[in-house]
Amino acid sequence: MLTIGSHVSFNSKEQLLGSLNEALSYDANTFMFYTGAPQNTIRSKISDEITFKALEVMKEKGIDYSKVIVHAPYIINLANNKEDDKYDFSIRFLTEEVKRCEQLGIKYLVLHPGSHVGLGVEVGIDNIINALNIILKDTSVVILLETMAGKGSEVGSNFYELKKIIDGVNNKNNIGVCMDTCHLNDSGYDVSKFDEVLDEFDKVIGLSYVKCIHINDSKNPFDSHKDRHENIGFGNLGFDTIIDIIYNPRLGDIPRILETPWVEKMPPYKYEIEMIRKKEFDPSLKEKVINQ
16 A cells, blocks of 8 residues: 655644644645744644544554654754754754654654765764764664755765764664655756666665655756755656656555645645546646645
């Protein structure tokens, strides 16, 4: 069975139940969310009562909770230790996010590895490893390093950098990878030959480390080192390439998560998921989203 969903909201009032209901409105069978705003540190207290209600509904709907994903906030940067207080903040804040995942019963937490901001890739990688070994010292949560587009001084835009981070993490059971189709394209991996990309990943890191894939088209040409997502079939990857990626059997039943842009402040996910399940591109998708 195809495990597919999208990014959904998580608010202080409805929390996990609200996230689930939004996902169900898109006919999704998984979803991804931030436990609070990705740009700030404001976090509401997790309600176990609401979490348990959401788990009951998921059981009724046949949703595998182990495939629901949390995304770490953007304000965390484990690669930069130019200022001790900011580096320590990133470690503390991500540690708190891990604890929130534990309370929610979430297994996987996706993380942008970070930007070295002039320190150099090797120093950035060492900083990430040091931080992860502190954060992952005593937890069941698995942090998934996201493949990055290579924008600015981002670390993790190629498989060798991710391998160095994984090699340095003490507990390999707590580390994995989340592929992103837009980022792969923008960083110079030809996803139109996705089996070759998987071959390289398997050779460098090992396919068993891939636990999630973000499904996005790209506004950017190949190897542009930018990061601008596009709706499925409307970008440079194209619908057929994305369908081939989604249905590649080597990815198994890992969650496929849409992070495509909203269309005039309206979510497109219901219609994109419908297209993906039918394997038929709908050129009128954006008009349908606007008129829904």
